[in-house]
Amino acid sequence: MKNVLVTGGTGYIGSHTAVELIKSGYGVVIIDNLCNSDPSVIDSIEKITGVRPVFYEADLRNRAAIDNLFRHEKIDSVLHFAGLKAVGESVELPLKYYENNISGTINLLESVAEHGIKKIVFSSSATVYGDPDRVPITEDCSLHPTNPYGMTKMMCEQIMTDMQHAIPDTAVTLLRYFNPIGAHESGLIGEKPNGIPNNLMPRIIRVARGEAEAITVFGRDYPTPDGTGVRDYIHVCDLAEGHVKALENMETGGVRIYNLGTGKGCSVLEIITEFENASGIKIKTLDCPRRSGDIAVCYADPSKACRELGWKANRTLADMCASSWNYAKNY
Ligand code: NAD
Ligand code: WQD
Numbered sequence: 001m002k003n004v005l006v007t008g009g010t011g012y013i014g015s016h017t018a019v020e021l022i023k024s025g026y027g028v029v030i031i032d033n034l035c036n037s038d039p040s041v042i043d044s045i046e047k048i049t050g051v052r053p054v055f056y057e058a059d060l061r062n063r064a065a066i067d068n069l070f071r072h073e074k075i076d077s078v079l080h081f082a083g084l085k086a087v088g089e090s091v092e093l094p095l096k097y098y099e100n101n102i103s104g105t106i107n108l109l110e111s112v113a114e115h116g117i118k119k120i121v122f123s124s125s126a127t128v129y130g131d132p133d134r135v136p137i138t139e140d141c142s143l144h145p146t147n148p149y150g151m152t153k154m155m156c157e158q159i160m161t162d163m164q165h166a167i168p169d170t171a172v173t174l175l176r177y178f179n180p181i182g183a184h185e186s187g188l189i190g191e192k193p194n195g196i197p198n199n200l201m202p203r204i205i206r207v208a209r210g211e212a213e214a215i216t217v218f219g220r221d222y223p224t225p226d227g228t229g230v231r232d233y234i235h236v237c238d239l240a241e242g243h244v245k246a247l248e249n250m251e252t253g254g255v256r257i258y259n260l261g262t263g264k265g266c267s268v269l270e271i272i273t274e275f276e277n278a279s280g281i282k283i284k285t286l287d288c289p290r291r292s293g294d295i296a297v298c299y300a301d302p303s304k305a306c307r308e309l310g311w312k313a314n315r316t317l318a319d320m321c322a323s324s325w326n327y328a329k330n331y
Contacts, residue, residue: 003027004247005075007060007108008082009053010037012191013123013177013236016184017079019048020240026247028053029073031060032082036194044188060104063111070115077119077250078112079243080105083152087127087293088198090149101152102159109163113170119250120160121173121243126232126261126298128154128176135265136301139176139257146293157257164255171250178232178261178300180239182320183327190327191236200271201233201320205328208281215283217268219290224297228268232261232299235315235323245311261300262313271317278321279329 004021008014009030015037018028022045030042030053039057046052054073058065060082069075083101084090090097105122112120126137127150133141145151157174164172181201183190193202206212220227242260249256266274272283305311 001025001027002076003029003074005069005073005078006030007078007080008032008123010034010039010041011081013180013239014079014081015041015045015189016236016240017081017243018045018053019184019189020237020244022049022051022053024244029056029069029075030054031056031058031066031069033057033059036084038192041189047188048184048186060108061100063107066108066111067114070111070117075115075117077121077247078108078117079121079247080108081123083123085149086198087147087149091147094148097148097152102155105156105159109159113163113167118169118253119171119247121175121246122156122160124157124174124176125150125153126176126178126259126300128157129298131295132298135297136263136299137259138301139259139304161255164253169253171253172255173246173250174255174257175242175246176257176259177239178234178259178298180236181233181324182235182237182315183323184237185323185326187326187330190324190331192331200268201324204272204275204283205324207283208275208279208325209328213284214286215272216288217285218288218294220287221290222296224267226267226269229294230265230267230297230299232264233266233271233317233320234260234262234313235320238313238315242305242309242311245309249309256308258305258309259300259302260305260313261302263300263302265297265299266317271321274317275321275325278318279325
């Protein structure tokens with residue numbers, strides 16, 4: 001059996017990917033410092049799959065801890081999810097983001113190189129495109145992130161690319177996710193934000209759970225059909241399947257870059273309506289000015305991933321909203 005190291009594997013996307021990997025016959029080893037997740041996720045992964053992943057509670061900035069893991073586990077490939085991801089916090093605390101995301105990645109790569117591991121997949125983000133050249137966004141659009149979080153993603157992409165050039169038989173895949181939402185159908189894993197969330201779906205859920213009065217709609221004056229911002233929301237389970245496909249297509253060295261999105265744009269008001277239909281709960285809205293730093297429209301051209309990886313997002317917006325609520329109504 002091939003073993004995959006999943007950094008950040010108790011987090012939102014990492015945990016769904018761990019489930020998908022186990023279902024596809026991989027052995028899963030997780031490393032996470034639990035700064036934004038809970039150890040009970042390991043139990044949930046075991047409940048869903050019948051297999052308990054090996055878990056190391058450790059920080060990627062601790063090189064000795066990573067080396068220790070590689071000495072004890074036979075690892076074939078690494079999926080690197082671990083990192084901080086809150087855009088607003090990254091503007092207030094840029095050094096925290098550079099320190100965690102860049103130092104953690106460099107430590108991991110040094111250890112990966114030393115232990116002769118040849119396959120690494122990195123969680124990048126559509127945020128690297130900033131205000132995009134055009135939509136749908138293709139992988140060759142220019143990169144100009146507009147906040148420290150996005151800068152860490154672009155820098156990590158560059159660091160991994162340079163490392164691959166120095167060790168040419170290494171295979172590096174950079175996956176640029178669009179807007180992941182949804183949860184596993186079991187309702188046992190999902191996105192559980194720490195404190196007050198910034199992203200749209202967790203904020204809709206706060207309203208549905210009665211924890212907030214109304215959802216703030218940031219801007220009704222965008223040049224979009226209903227005036228609200230348009231994004232490419234993708235089900236986290238489709239994203240998880242994309243990682244398995246990426247792993248299956250890494251037999252030779254090189255750097256590969258793929259957008260993981262649906263290719264369809266959806267407005268804030270459309271998401272709210274879909275959520276209301278899926279949950280049966282009325283979501284009160286409050287019109288607010290545009291949020292600073294937001295762009296009008298962002299959606300992927302995912303055709304490269306379809307062509308080269310044989311991957312396509314299949315789940316609908318209704319699936320995304322229903323599964324998000326199925327998870328969130330219970331926590
Ligand atoms: P998450 O916060 O749920 O998961 C990240 C995990 O990494 C957490 O469990 C956290 O405890 C862990 N972690 C953070 N720093 C660590 C460190 N130094 N050492 C060990 N563990 C550490 O986030 P997520 O939504 O699952 O995102 C996973 C990855 O995907 C991140 O790299 C994120 O930047 C990227 N991404 C996320 C989104 C999104 O909207 N969720 C979009 C694009 C890209
Ligand atoms: C979506 C839309 C808002 C909240 C962010 C990061 C990106 C990536 C995904 C990690 C926008 C509107 C939101 C609210 C609203 N993460 N909105 N009211 O900004 O597209 O992307 O998460 O890599 O890097 O920037 O996602 O969910 O915050 O916003 O009207 O209360 O919802 O204006 O149009 P975003 P989001």
